[in-house]
Amino acid sequence: MTMNNELITIYDILYKTFGPQKWWPGETPFEVIVGAILTQNTNWTNVEKAINNLKNAGVLTPEKLHALDHTALAQLIRPAGYFNIKAKRLKNFLDWFFENYSGNLENLKDIPTDRLREELLSVKGIGHETADSILLYALNRPAFVVDAYTARIGTRHHLIDECADYHQIQETFESNLESDIVLFNEYHALLVRLGKDFCKPTPKCNICPLNHLPHTV
DNA sequence: GACCAGGCACATC
DNA sequence: GATGTGCATGGT
Numbered sequence A: 001m002t003m004n005n006e007l008i009t010i011y012d013i014l015y016k017t018f019g020p021q022k023w024w025p026g027e028t029p030f031e032v033i034v035g036a037i038l039t040q041n042t043n044w045t046n047v048e049k050a051i052n053n054l055k056n057a058g059v060l061t062p063e064k065l066h067a068l069d070h071t072a073l074a075q076l077i078r079p080a081g082y083f084n085i086k087a088k089r090l091k092n093f094l095d096w097f098f099e100n101y102s103g104n105l106e107n108l109k110d111i112p113t114d115r116l117r118e119e120l121l122s123v124k125g126i127g128h129e130t131a132d133s134i135l136l137y138a139l140n141r142p143a144f145v146v147d148a149y150t151a152r153i154g155t156r157h158h159l160i161d162e163c164a165d166y167h168q169i170q171e172t173f174e175s176n177l178e179s180d181i182v183l184f185n186e187y188h189a190l191l192v193r194l195g196k197d198f199c200k201p202t203p204k205c206n207i208c209p210l211n212h213l214p215h216t217v
Numbered sequence B: 001g002a003c004c005a006g007g008c009a010c011a012t013c
Numbered sequence C: 001g002a003t004g005t006g007c008a009t010g011g012t
Helices: A003-018 A029-038 A044-056 A062-067 A070-076 A083-101 A113-121 A128-138 A148-156 A166-174 A181-197
Strands: none
Touching (some): A029 A044, A044 A070, A113 A128, A128 A166, A128 A181
16 A cells, blocks of 8 residues: 555544534634644643633733733633743734734735744744644634644654654655645644544554554554 | 643753 | 653543
């Protein structure tokens, strides 16, 4: 089986098993961006609590969030963990956003995806996964998001080399799949679902839906 | 109580 | 360049 066909087969199995995941869970693109930063190394349920705090405080807009001082912001996002560092990271993003694009997402629409990625990566606190999550799920750009689940599943099922870095893993998916925003959206979400439900750090994958594939471990 | 969760930057060697 | 560490809450 070619890598191309194998990746599509896996996608089909996951989609049939789990159905559409309806990502990203957020009401607006700006909320998606905030969630992408808050969910770094953190359970999503904790992020939801933090986002609800921001909503209840009426500050989940670029302007309001940018105007908030560090201590107030940190307290509101406390449930998401790492609240001091994440408050700084949100501020760093907002500083960049207002200095360069007037805090208006409309002003990003003519910027090429690769340049946008570079600019996002230049913001302290936004790494590869967060940048690509923002590109795909907030800005509707075709970027395949790689995270801990993608790496773990990819390694266990021999889709990628054990020591592959972010770019290599991303290339494996992007060069073997059609560059389709809807596909990238659903595929990453399905990998997260598989990771949460089956592909745990300590492998107990005997009921994993991918187990009958020739390359599975 | 240990382990894990949709990372990232920075220090040190 | 590789490896280690701090950041922190909340669920299982």
